[in-house]
Amino acid sequence: MIPAEFDYDVAESGDHALQLLEQHGDEAKLLAGGHSLLPLMKLRLATPSMLIDIGRLNDMSYVRDDGDALAIGALTRHEDVEGSDVLEQHCAIVAHTAGEIGDLQVRHFGTIGGSLAHGDPASDLPTVMLALDAQMVLRSSSGERTVGANEFFTGLFETALGPTELLTEIRVPKLTGGWSYQKFHHRAQDWAIVGVAAVQSNGGASVALTNMGEVPLRASGVEQALTSGSDAATAAQEAAQNTSPPSDPFGSADYRRDLARVLTRRALQEAMGR
């Protein structure tokens, strides 16, 4: 399968990438690792007329301890997120989940920013970012703004990123409590049929769901039940509330609702036991 024709340019710096975006506007797509975008282009589900290759901007690949938060450069490859000592120590759910994405070959090229900007509700990192209340740093030629994960994912393959904006950094909190990411998939390398992220907070937990709607969803029914004193197993029964999971060859919507409840129970139990 061959993508439709497009023009291609290599961004030499973040500023250059923004200039090229200004120049080409809505017709352009940024290419980081390409492991989400190229498969769509090969299927001709995406047909950008211009690709701006930001994959060589190595200064956007880092994990930094910024005191009260951790800063992850948008072009940090999954492999490096998975292997980051700083993340392992302070926000291990991100490192763990990066290691659950695709397979080794995919993790060598795919980037955290590319995965988030792609806005696929079946991918794992968006859900984890939602459970963590992560902040996305977006840059354009007119300045920088920060958008919370709860506002970043706006629809199926849609995010708050404007056509001339670049996701430069992801900021995640340092965790003090337990966490879990439960991924249920068909083959080891596959997308989640359903996934559940749980992060312990004082008196409860933040819980978010993968592939239970057009965007990653917070399981607010579960969170409320926990706050009002329910145990994990009881609270997990609320996991499918206000969700609209897809039906596909891997599972019906009903099956996914059931999985969400089961995986939420497992996630809560693991998070609370960690």
Add this chain to the structure above:
Amino acid sequence: MRRISLTVNGVKHDAMVEPRQLLVYFLREQLALTGTNVGCDTSTCGACTILVNGKSAKSCTLLAVQADGAEVTTIEGLASNGEMHPLQKAFHESHGLQCGYCTPGMIMASVDLIANNDAMSDEDIRMGLEGNLCRCTGYQNIVKSVQQAAGEMRSPAST
């Protein structure tokens, strides 16, 4: 068209490519290196696995222009002076293949796996090769082959 310059199996190549040219088709059709197979063409099966700057990569999901300046190794680049690479030898001796279609990808993924991991359990190898599918269900002997090669590549006698 765009000019790229890359090293494949130690040989430098300059070429003009369409930006949409996928790396695997560049290797197969422009350089006639047909040892790298296209299986699923959707970055699932791993038959097209090669090394890009030493890291295993699915060449059906990379553009040739992304490999500009890179060092690429394909299955053709493993043997030296007519001697098979320890992985090629092990796959042959431990019967790590049936139809052989997945084999170049299995071997290239294993080169990376062995280089980056110390002693691996069978389970580690299975997880490490999660991105490579064998439809002959020959995983048992594939794991055996990788173990055999890993042992040989690490023993001082072979170096």
